[in-house]
Amino acid sequence: MRQLITFALLNAMLSAPAMCLAQHEVPMLPVHEGMIRVLLLDGQSGGPYHNWKVTTQVMKAELEETGLFEVTVMTAPASGGDFSGFKPKLSHYRVIVLNYDGPTWPEELRTDFEKYVSGGGGLVVVHATDNAFPDWPAFNLMIGIGGWRNRTETAGPMWYFKDGKLVSDPTPGRAGSHGARLPFQVVTRAADHPIMRGLPAAWMHAPDELYATLRGPGKNMTVLATAHSDPKNKGTDHDEPMLMVLSYGSGRVFHTTLGHDAEAMACVGFMTTFQRGVEWAATGKVTQRVPATFPTANDVSYRVDLAAIDPSYLNGASSPVIVQPALAAPARGPMHAAPSPRP
Numbered sequence: 001m002r003q004l005i006t007f008a009l010l011n012a013m014l015s016a017p018a019m020c021l022a023q024h025e026v027p028m029l030p031v032h033e034g035m036i037r038v039l040l041l042d043g044q045s046g047g048p049y050h051n052w053k054v055t056t057q058v059m060k061a062e063l064e065e066t067g068l069f070e071v072t073v074m075t076a077p078a079s080g081g082d083f084s085g086f087k088p089k090l091s092h093y094r095v096i097v098l099n100y101d102g103p104t105w106p107e108e109l110r111t112d113f114e115k116y117v118s119g120g121g122g123l124v125v126v127h128a129t130d131n132a133f134p135d136w137p138a139f140n141l142m143i144g145i146g147g148w149r150n151r152t153e154t155a156g157p158m159w160y161f162k163d164g165k166l167v168s169d170p171t172p173g174r175a176g177s178h179g180a181r182l183p184f185q186v187v188t189r190a191a192d193h194p195i196m197r198g199l200p201a202a203w204m205h206a207p208d209e210l211y212a213t214l215r216g217p218g219k220n221m222t223v224l225a226t227a228h229s230d231p232k233n234k235g236t237d238h239d240e241p242m243l244m245v246l247s248y249g250s251g252r253v254f255h256t257t258l259g260h261d262a263e264a265m266a267c268v269g270f271m272t273t274f275q276r277g278v279e280w281a282a283t284g285k286v287t288q289r290v291p292a293t294f295p296t297a298n299d300v301s302y303r304v305d306l307a308a309i310d311p312s313y314l315n316g317a318s319s320p321v322i323v324q325p326a327l328a329a330p331a332r333g334p335m336h337a338a339p340s341p342r343p
Protein backbone atom coordinates (compact mmCIF):
# COMPACT_ATOMS: atom_id res chain seq x y z
CA MET A 1 0.00 0.00 0.00
CA ARG A 2 2.77 2.38 0.96
CA GLN A 3 4.48 1.57 -2.34
CA LEU A 4 1.31 2.38 -4.23
CA ILE A 5 0.91 5.74 -2.52
CA THR A 6 4.53 6.59 -3.12
CA PHE A 7 4.21 5.68 -6.79
CA ALA A 8 1.04 7.73 -7.15
CA LEU A 9 2.69 10.76 -5.59
CA LEU A 10 5.78 10.38 -7.75
CA ASN A 11 3.68 10.01 -10.86
CA ALA A 12 1.71 13.15 -10.02
CA MET A 13 4.91 15.09 -9.41
CA LEU A 14 6.49 13.95 -12.65
CA SER A 15 3.41 14.65 -14.75
CA ALA A 16 2.72 18.11 -13.28
CA PRO A 17 5.04 20.11 -15.58
CA ALA A 18 3.63 18.40 -18.68
CA MET A 19 0.09 19.23 -17.60
CA CYS A 20 1.13 22.81 -17.02
CA LEU A 21 2.49 23.13 -20.55
CA ALA A 22 -0.51 21.44 -22.12
CA GLN A 23 -2.94 23.76 -20.37
CA HIS A 24 -1.28 26.92 -21.53
CA GLU A 25 -0.01 25.77 -24.91
CA VAL A 26 2.68 28.46 -24.96
CA PRO A 27 5.80 26.77 -23.60
CA MET A 28 7.70 30.01 -23.05
CA LEU A 29 5.06 31.51 -20.76
CA PRO A 30 4.33 28.86 -18.14
CA VAL A 31 2.65 29.58 -14.83
CA HIS A 32 3.15 27.45 -11.75
CA GLU A 33 0.12 26.99 -9.51
CA GLY A 34 -1.18 30.39 -10.59
CA MET A 35 2.04 32.16 -9.69
CA ILE A 36 4.00 34.29 -12.15
CA ARG A 37 7.52 32.93 -12.45
CA VAL A 38 10.10 35.69 -12.11
CA LEU A 39 13.83 35.37 -12.74
CA LEU A 40 15.68 38.02 -10.74
CA LEU A 41 19.10 38.10 -12.34
CA ASP A 42 21.99 39.82 -10.57
CA GLY A 43 25.71 39.27 -10.06
CA GLN A 44 27.57 42.45 -10.82
CA SER A 45 27.48 46.20 -10.45
CA GLY A 46 29.65 48.97 -11.77
CA GLY A 47 30.95 49.72 -8.27
CA PRO A 48 30.33 49.28 -4.55
CA TYR A 49 27.91 52.22 -4.54
CA HIS A 50 25.30 49.80 -5.89
CA ASN A 51 24.92 47.05 -3.31
CA TRP A 52 23.18 44.56 -5.59
CA LYS A 53 23.17 41.77 -3.01
CA VAL A 54 21.02 43.94 -0.73
CA THR A 55 18.78 45.48 -3.39
CA THR A 56 18.03 42.01 -4.82
CA GLN A 57 16.74 40.97 -1.40
CA VAL A 58 14.54 44.08 -1.16
CA MET A 59 13.06 43.50 -4.63
CA LYS A 60 12.49 39.81 -3.89
CA ALA A 61 10.64 40.70 -0.67
CA GLU A 62 8.51 43.27 -2.46
CA LEU A 63 7.50 40.84 -5.18
CA GLU A 64 6.80 37.93 -2.84
CA GLU A 65 4.57 39.89 -0.49
CA THR A 66 2.07 40.43 -3.32
CA GLY A 67 1.39 36.70 -3.42
CA LEU A 68 1.53 36.86 -7.22
CA PHE A 69 5.11 35.95 -7.96
CA GLU A 70 7.41 32.95 -7.58
CA VAL A 71 10.86 34.55 -7.56
CA THR A 72 14.06 32.74 -8.47
CA VAL A 73 17.30 34.65 -7.88
CA MET A 74 20.14 33.75 -10.22
CA THR A 75 23.59 35.25 -9.84
CA ALA A 76 25.75 35.57 -12.95
CA PRO A 77 29.50 34.93 -12.74
CA ALA A 78 31.57 37.92 -11.69
CA SER A 79 33.47 39.99 -14.22
CA GLY A 80 36.10 37.85 -15.92
CA GLY A 81 34.47 34.70 -14.59
CA ASP A 82 33.60 31.54 -16.47
CA PHE A 83 30.27 31.99 -18.24
CA SER A 84 30.47 28.63 -20.03
CA GLY A 85 28.17 27.02 -17.48
CA PHE A 86 25.87 30.01 -17.08
CA LYS A 87 22.90 29.21 -19.27
CA PRO A 88 19.70 30.24 -17.51
CA LYS A 89 16.56 28.65 -18.97
CA LEU A 90 14.94 31.98 -19.75
CA SER A 91 11.84 30.40 -21.26
CA HIS A 92 11.02 28.96 -17.83
CA TYR A 93 10.03 32.44 -16.65
CA ARG A 94 7.36 34.92 -17.67
CA VAL A 95 9.45 37.91 -16.72
CA ILE A 96 13.11 38.68 -16.04
CA VAL A 97 14.06 41.39 -13.55
CA LEU A 98 17.58 42.61 -14.22
CA ASN A 99 19.60 43.96 -11.30
CA TYR A 100 22.85 43.82 -13.22
CA ASP A 101 25.52 46.18 -14.46
CA GLY A 102 28.50 44.18 -15.68
CA PRO A 103 30.52 43.34 -18.75
CA THR A 104 28.84 42.21 -21.93
CA TRP A 105 27.60 38.62 -21.87
CA PRO A 106 28.78 35.89 -24.24
CA GLU A 107 27.11 35.94 -27.64
CA GLU A 108 25.06 32.80 -27.01
CA LEU A 109 23.48 34.27 -23.89
CA ARG A 110 22.83 37.60 -25.61
CA THR A 111 21.11 35.79 -28.48
CA ASP A 112 18.98 33.74 -26.07
CA PHE A 113 18.02 36.91 -24.23
CA GLU A 114 17.05 38.73 -27.43
CA LYS A 115 14.93 35.76 -28.55
CA TYR A 116 13.28 35.56 -25.14
CA VAL A 117 12.18 39.21 -25.09
CA SER A 118 11.31 39.52 -28.78
CA GLY A 119 9.32 36.29 -28.48
CA GLY A 120 7.05 37.72 -25.80
CA GLY A 121 9.01 37.44 -22.56
CA GLY A 122 8.75 40.25 -20.03
CA LEU A 123 11.71 42.37 -18.95
CA VAL A 124 12.07 44.76 -16.02
CA VAL A 125 15.09 47.04 -15.81
CA VAL A 126 15.86 48.71 -12.48
CA HIS A 127 18.04 51.79 -11.89
CA ALA A 128 21.71 50.89 -12.56
CA THR A 129 20.79 48.16 -15.02
CA ASP A 130 20.32 50.96 -17.56
CA ASN A 131 24.04 51.60 -17.19
CA ALA A 132 24.86 48.12 -18.51
CA PHE A 133 25.77 46.90 -21.97
CA PRO A 134 26.45 50.21 -23.80
CA ASP A 135 27.67 48.34 -26.90
CA TRP A 136 24.77 45.85 -27.18
CA PRO A 137 22.32 47.46 -29.67
CA ALA A 138 19.39 45.14 -28.91
CA PHE A 139 19.66 45.78 -25.18
CA ASN A 140 19.68 49.54 -25.76
CA LEU A 141 16.52 49.18 -27.86
CA MET A 142 14.91 47.27 -24.99
CA ILE A 143 15.75 49.87 -22.32
CA GLY A 144 15.18 52.93 -24.56
CA ILE A 145 17.64 55.13 -22.69
CA GLY A 146 20.74 54.51 -20.60
CA GLY A 147 23.69 56.28 -19.05
CA TRP A 148 27.36 56.14 -18.11
CA ARG A 149 29.82 53.44 -19.30
CA ASN A 150 31.20 55.88 -21.90
CA ARG A 151 27.82 56.49 -23.52
CA THR A 152 27.76 59.76 -25.49
CA GLU A 153 25.59 61.22 -28.26
CA THR A 154 26.47 58.16 -30.35
CA ALA A 155 24.13 56.19 -28.05
CA GLY A 156 21.29 58.46 -29.17
CA PRO A 157 19.68 61.74 -28.13
CA MET A 158 18.59 62.72 -24.64
CA TRP A 159 14.87 62.28 -23.97
CA TYR A 160 12.78 64.42 -21.63
CA PHE A 161 9.44 66.17 -21.31
CA LYS A 162 9.05 69.72 -22.55
CA ASP A 163 5.72 71.59 -22.60
CA GLY A 164 3.96 68.36 -21.69
CA LYS A 165 5.45 66.33 -24.54
CA LEU A 166 8.30 63.88 -24.90
CA VAL A 167 11.13 65.41 -26.93
CA SER A 168 14.54 64.21 -28.04
CA ASP A 169 17.60 66.42 -27.77
CA PRO A 170 20.66 65.57 -29.89
CA THR A 171 22.99 68.00 -28.09
CA PRO A 172 26.36 66.19 -27.82
CA GLY A 173 27.72 65.16 -24.47
CA ARG A 174 28.03 62.40 -21.94
CA ALA A 175 25.07 60.32 -20.88
CA GLY A 176 24.01 60.00 -17.26
CA SER A 177 24.07 62.38 -14.31
CA HIS A 178 22.40 62.94 -10.96
CA GLY A 179 22.65 65.18 -7.92
CA ALA A 180 22.53 64.42 -4.22
CA ARG A 181 20.02 61.87 -3.07
CA LEU A 182 17.03 63.92 -1.98
CA PRO A 183 13.27 63.35 -2.01
CA PHE A 184 11.69 64.45 -5.29
CA GLN A 185 8.24 64.59 -6.82
CA VAL A 186 7.29 62.07 -9.50
CA VAL A 187 4.65 63.25 -11.99
CA THR A 188 2.32 60.89 -13.83
CA ARG A 189 2.40 61.28 -17.63
CA ALA A 190 0.28 58.31 -18.74
CA ALA A 191 -2.52 57.97 -16.21
CA ASP A 192 -4.41 55.40 -18.28
CA HIS A 193 -1.58 52.88 -18.45
CA PRO A 194 -2.31 49.79 -16.29
CA ILE A 195 0.81 50.40 -14.18
CA MET A 196 -0.29 53.97 -13.39
CA ARG A 197 -4.05 53.53 -13.05
CA GLY A 198 -5.24 54.84 -9.68
CA LEU A 199 -1.94 56.50 -8.77
CA PRO A 200 -1.98 60.20 -7.86
CA ALA A 201 -1.02 62.78 -10.47
CA ALA A 202 2.10 63.52 -8.41
CA TRP A 203 3.81 61.79 -5.49
CA MET A 204 6.87 62.39 -3.36
CA HIS A 205 9.60 59.78 -3.81
CA ALA A 206 11.93 58.99 -0.90
CA PRO A 207 15.59 60.12 -1.17
CA ASP A 208 17.06 58.71 -4.38
CA GLU A 209 19.25 59.60 -7.33
CA LEU A 210 17.25 61.50 -9.96
CA TYR A 211 18.78 60.22 -13.17
CA ALA A 212 19.17 62.82 -15.94
CA THR A 213 20.77 63.17 -19.40
CA LEU A 214 20.08 59.53 -20.23
CA ARG A 215 20.49 58.79 -23.95
CA GLY A 216 19.32 56.11 -26.30
CA PRO A 217 17.20 55.16 -29.30
CA GLY A 218 13.93 55.77 -27.38
CA LYS A 219 12.01 53.61 -29.86
CA ASN A 220 8.62 52.11 -28.99
CA MET A 221 8.90 53.91 -25.64
CA THR A 222 6.10 55.46 -23.58
CA VAL A 223 7.16 57.56 -20.62
CA LEU A 224 4.81 56.87 -17.70
CA ALA A 225 6.27 59.36 -15.22
CA THR A 226 8.84 62.14 -15.02
CA ALA A 227 10.59 64.16 -12.33
CA HIS A 228 11.98 67.67 -12.52
CA SER A 229 15.78 67.70 -12.38
CA ASP A 230 16.52 70.68 -10.14
CA PRO A 231 19.45 72.91 -11.23
CA LYS A 232 20.03 73.66 -7.54
CA ASN A 233 20.92 69.97 -7.16
CA LYS A 234 23.21 69.61 -10.20
CA GLY A 235 20.12 69.08 -12.36
CA THR A 236 19.23 69.80 -15.98
CA ASP A 237 16.04 71.84 -15.38
CA HIS A 238 14.28 69.22 -17.54
CA ASP A 239 11.44 66.86 -16.66
CA GLU A 240 13.40 63.63 -16.85
CA PRO A 241 11.90 60.18 -17.55
CA MET A 242 11.56 58.08 -14.39
CA LEU A 243 9.23 55.25 -15.43
CA MET A 244 8.91 53.90 -18.96
CA VAL A 245 7.35 51.03 -20.86
CA LEU A 246 8.67 49.76 -24.18
CA SER A 247 8.01 47.00 -26.62
CA TYR A 248 10.71 44.87 -28.21
CA GLY A 249 9.20 42.49 -30.72
CA SER A 250 6.36 40.84 -28.82
CA GLY A 251 7.99 41.50 -25.46
CA ARG A 252 6.98 44.08 -22.87
CA VAL A 253 9.62 46.07 -21.00
CA PHE A 254 9.18 48.13 -17.83
CA HIS A 255 12.11 50.45 -17.03
CA THR A 256 12.37 52.31 -13.74
CA THR A 257 15.30 54.63 -13.17
CA LEU A 258 14.41 54.75 -9.46
CA GLY A 259 15.99 52.53 -6.81
CA HIS A 260 19.60 53.40 -6.03
CA ASP A 261 19.57 51.51 -2.74
CA ALA A 262 17.36 49.85 -0.12
CA GLU A 263 16.41 53.25 1.25
CA ALA A 264 15.06 54.35 -2.14
CA MET A 265 13.39 51.00 -2.75
CA ALA A 266 11.67 51.22 0.65
CA CYS A 267 9.56 54.07 -0.76
CA VAL A 268 6.00 52.83 -1.17
CA GLY A 269 5.97 54.64 -4.52
CA PHE A 270 8.96 52.66 -5.80
CA MET A 271 7.55 49.44 -4.37
CA THR A 272 4.09 49.84 -5.89
CA THR A 273 5.28 50.84 -9.36
CA PHE A 274 7.87 48.04 -9.32
CA GLN A 275 5.35 45.38 -8.25
CA ARG A 276 2.89 46.59 -10.88
CA GLY A 277 5.57 46.93 -13.54
CA VAL A 278 6.68 43.33 -13.07
CA GLU A 279 3.09 42.06 -13.34
CA TRP A 280 2.45 44.16 -16.43
CA ALA A 281 5.68 43.05 -18.15
CA ALA A 282 4.70 39.43 -17.46
CA THR A 283 1.01 39.54 -18.38
CA GLY A 284 0.10 42.89 -19.92
CA LYS A 285 -2.31 43.51 -17.03
CA VAL A 286 -2.18 44.84 -13.49
CA THR A 287 -4.45 43.31 -10.85
CA GLN A 288 -2.85 44.97 -7.81
CA ARG A 289 -4.59 47.77 -5.93
CA VAL A 290 -2.79 50.94 -4.98
CA PRO A 291 -1.96 50.72 -1.24
CA ALA A 292 -3.59 53.21 1.11
CA THR A 293 -0.10 54.19 2.23
CA PHE A 294 0.91 55.40 -1.23
CA PRO A 295 2.79 58.73 -0.99
CA THR A 296 0.99 61.99 -1.66
CA ALA A 297 2.21 64.99 -3.63
CA ASN A 298 4.19 66.38 -0.71
CA ASP A 299 4.67 63.48 1.71
CA VAL A 300 7.07 60.57 1.45
CA SER A 301 5.77 57.13 2.46
CA TYR A 302 8.45 54.72 3.53
CA ARG A 303 8.67 51.06 4.64
CA VAL A 304 11.15 50.75 7.48
CA ASP A 305 11.09 46.95 7.35
CA LEU A 306 12.29 47.01 3.72
CA ALA A 307 14.95 49.66 4.33
CA ALA A 308 16.25 47.61 7.26
CA ILE A 309 17.10 44.72 4.94
CA ASP A 310 20.26 46.76 4.31
CA PRO A 311 22.61 46.09 7.26
CA SER A 312 23.95 49.65 6.97
CA TYR A 313 20.45 50.96 7.76
CA LEU A 314 21.49 51.07 11.41
CA ASN A 315 24.21 53.57 10.51
CA GLY A 316 21.54 56.16 9.83
CA ALA A 317 19.47 57.15 6.85
CA SER A 318 22.06 59.59 5.51
CA SER A 319 25.03 57.23 5.39
CA PRO A 320 24.21 53.97 3.63
CA VAL A 321 26.58 54.73 0.73
CA ILE A 322 29.51 52.33 0.57
CA VAL A 323 32.62 54.11 -0.68
CA GLN A 324 35.82 52.48 -1.83
CA PRO A 325 38.79 53.49 0.36
CA ALA A 326 40.40 55.31 -2.56
CA LEU A 327 37.23 57.32 -3.05
CA ALA A 328 36.52 57.82 0.64
CA ALA A 329 35.30 61.28 1.46
CA PRO A 330 33.75 62.95 4.48
CA ALA A 331 30.19 61.83 5.13
CA ARG A 332 27.80 63.46 2.63
CA GLY A 333 30.86 64.82 0.86
CA PRO A 334 31.80 65.09 -2.79
CA MET A 335 30.61 61.58 -3.67
CA HIS A 336 27.36 63.17 -4.79
CA ALA A 337 28.28 66.83 -4.91
CA ALA A 338 30.73 66.33 -7.79
CA PRO A 339 29.52 66.04 -11.39
CA SER A 340 28.55 62.45 -10.94
CA PRO A 341 30.92 60.07 -12.71
CA ARG A 342 29.32 57.26 -10.73
CA PRO A 343 25.72 56.21 -11.22
Ligand code: ZN
Pocket residue numbers: 050127128209259260343
Ligand atom coordinates in the same frame (compact mmCIF):
# COMPACT_ATOMS: atom_id res chain seq x y z
ZN1 ZN B 1 22.66 54.66 -8.24
